[in-house]
Amino acid sequence: MFASIMYKEWLKIRWTYLGGAVLGVFIVFEIFLNLGQIIEFNKANSVWNYIIFQKYLFYSDFQFLPAFIGLIVGIAQYFPEIQDKRLKLHLHLPMRENNLLLSMVAIGTVLLIIIYSFLLIGLSLVTLIYFPYEILVSLLNTVLPWIVAGFVIYFIAAALFIEIRWARRILIGVIAFAFVSMFYYYMGYDSFNKAIPVFTIIALSLSLLILLSGYRFKRGTK
């Protein structure tokens, strides 16, 4: 049954997902080309110096990519469910409601893990062409909060779409916006190294928010 839910979710998401992947590959490729150009037009040592001591992020174009992918995957997956209250069909499937809802989130999460890993591998390869592993490590440390933000936006999209009341949607939206904005607070690379475990735990706990929205959908849909 889970495989079948996976099939349905995939049918909903696939084009958006592949679109996100294409965009991601494009952005990683663009970072690669930019880097090549910067190194071509400046001396490599001054580029290193600029990156290490001026804290220039050559990968800053990547910043909003995970969030954007999380958002569009969330929309693609949950918007069709609330059109015509179609979620009723899903909840009517012969499984426990909470399991049905969490299955959806789990599938989206796994797909995001795959696409983010894939893009990070790409970004890592690009980095290692030009720089030693120290710079890659700091890149990963710095990109991680953006990735976590992608999951947050995805989980919030799930809770937001499934929610039936606008007042609650606005509440979740505003709080989540404030929360996500923290992930883009930038004080130089590695500045999230201490906070990221807690941020990650908070982000993961948000995956359960869909259950409250789902409960409210079930209890009060008209």
Place this chain on the structure above:
Amino acid sequence: MLVKTSRNILILFVIFVLAIFVPDFYWKIFEKNIRAPFVLYSPVIHDFIISKFDDKTMVRMDNEGNLLTRDEYEELEPLFFYRQIVMTGKMPDSLDGMEIDIQELRRNNFSYRIKPDAIEEPFIQLYPLLESKSGRAKLEMPDEFIRLQNRCEFINCESNEVVEDLSETFSKAFTDIGFKFPAAKIFGNPTTRKPFDEGYFITDSAGDLFHLKRVKNKPYLKKVNRPNGVNVKYIVVTENERREFYAILVSEASKIYLISYNDYEFINTPIEDYDYRVHELMMRGNILYRSFTFSSDDMIRMVVTDREYNKIDQYDEEWISRENTSAGKFSKMVFPFTLSIIDAKEPFINFYFLFSDTRALIGIFISLIIAVILYLRKKIKLKFIWIDYIVILLTGIFGLIAVLLVRYEE
């Protein structure tokens, strides 16, 4: 059960965000600008002169509190305001019996600042080792960066590959002198915009301090003998043309030393009560004196010494910190705690809690009463909402707002 968990997560999430943003908004509205006074030591009257903001206007005064005009004020510190004083032609011929030569005066003025957030600031551990005797007038960025992990590795920036011969020569020097890899901390100024290069001061994994330079592509590596009990916390390499001291060193115990050009001798400074975790330190020097100023958000201290670092005088001032203004006291009642992800004294984003004290009970009590009244009016059974009361008990107004926004579900 899971649905309840889901609601509790949402409540905690709302509280988390409120505890960050509500106090932030509160202070955006009520915060008064409190700026530390600016203190100088006048070589004319041998006393401190102060300028500070009284609301929005700059007030200048001497240490007795007599107001000074701007001209009077600047004329009392001709070494600091020498450009202005030279322009108005008021520069005295001599001060403290020393003849004033503008060139000398300018050459002897210096200042260094150590901010608490700079001390732990993360850097990628790759450093350009400049050639300090290139024979060129200007410094140049080297083609390699060094890595001090298992050995001293030179990595060519262009090829991103290790340069073996250089790495071997330098690594050998490191092992010969007893350096324990990997390096713990590396201090220096990786820039070409300085008059000359003194390389890096490096602590090894055993805590010992070394001085590394690249001289004609060969290692210059000296072990710096530390006085007993002085462990390095932070070093500012000065690279000042007077070549009096290589560096300012802050020890783990928050003592300030200068590493002299005279065989790396540690010069003690008479600075007490400085704490690198909270204070911003400013060291100034001129042709006559040295001064060390450190300040936090409610105090400033300035210690003036002669050029041999013997204490001459000390200035202390305290003022009401933000926390102790009326808005601050009120906030202690309203917010049982506040949370910020940034702290001016820290280089990392983290969760900086600031807890209130017993005053918080007032706000918690009022929040609880409001919740009880609202819940009683709606005739909601305690078994649905006992957890709400606990949340309010622990988080006060944040909890109240959160449980009202995220209503209980039957």
Place this chain on the structure above:
Amino acid sequence: MENVVEVKNLTHYYGKKLVYENLNFNIKRGSIFGLLGKNGTGKTTTINILNGFLKPKAGHCYVFGEDSYNLSPETKAKVGFLIEGHIQYSFMNIKQIEKFYSAFYPKWKKEPYYELMAKLKVTEDQKISRMSCGQRSQVALGLLLAQDSELLILDDYSMGLDAGYRRLFLDYLEEYAKSESKTIFITSHIIQDLEGFLDDCVIMDYNSVLLSMPISEFKERFRKYSFNVNGDKIEMHKDNVVKNFEQIKNKIVIYSFDEIEQIKRYLGQKQIHFSEIKEMPMTLEDAFIGITGKY
């Protein structure tokens, strides 16, 4: 006979607006039950409660003996559900949707589904979203047949369908119900299609139940009378005898379950001076409109 669905004292409000109070009915195993009424009388509300998509303010609703708000997966597997407007996963095509649902239902039979699909003029990779309303209804029906559930709950199967598709839909249902002795719960605002199809029905009005009986009985007993009155002002009221009435100038039409003699006695008691009283012939649709009113 065992009841598959039991509705007891069901009461629901939307905010302060009452939908109905103390609704009661049972659906016997193997019967076809209709919940009829104009739009807005609470048919979909009842369906939602029955499927656990709404928590009623008071009362209970049991499906296979379980509280409908907390149906177990096993019970959900025994219930086929048609959402108002034949809503299905419109981003899937015929094959995909069959493949999707088949995994959930152990008794899944794909033959009836594909038989039905073969009659539609659609291609296998055509998305449901690009089908006509009638075609979509057949997809939804085919899935219900394939699911082979014991109880079918159909919310307004007729919505958006022209007469042909409505007929087709019912023909399949009837055959299905008869051969497999399934229980069907159906709501509609069009009664005439259901003549001879329903075993039991409840007709709802805003806030109340108008009647609860088999359709044949309703058709048999429900009467329409017309008479003239003199110029003086006459005020009619609904009561046990007069279920509904229409008054145009001095001509009055009343609907009732009573015989003409009883009506005459009733009018006499109310001291209404009438003339030319006669019973008028009615179709089932007339009767339905008669009892529910035109507004």
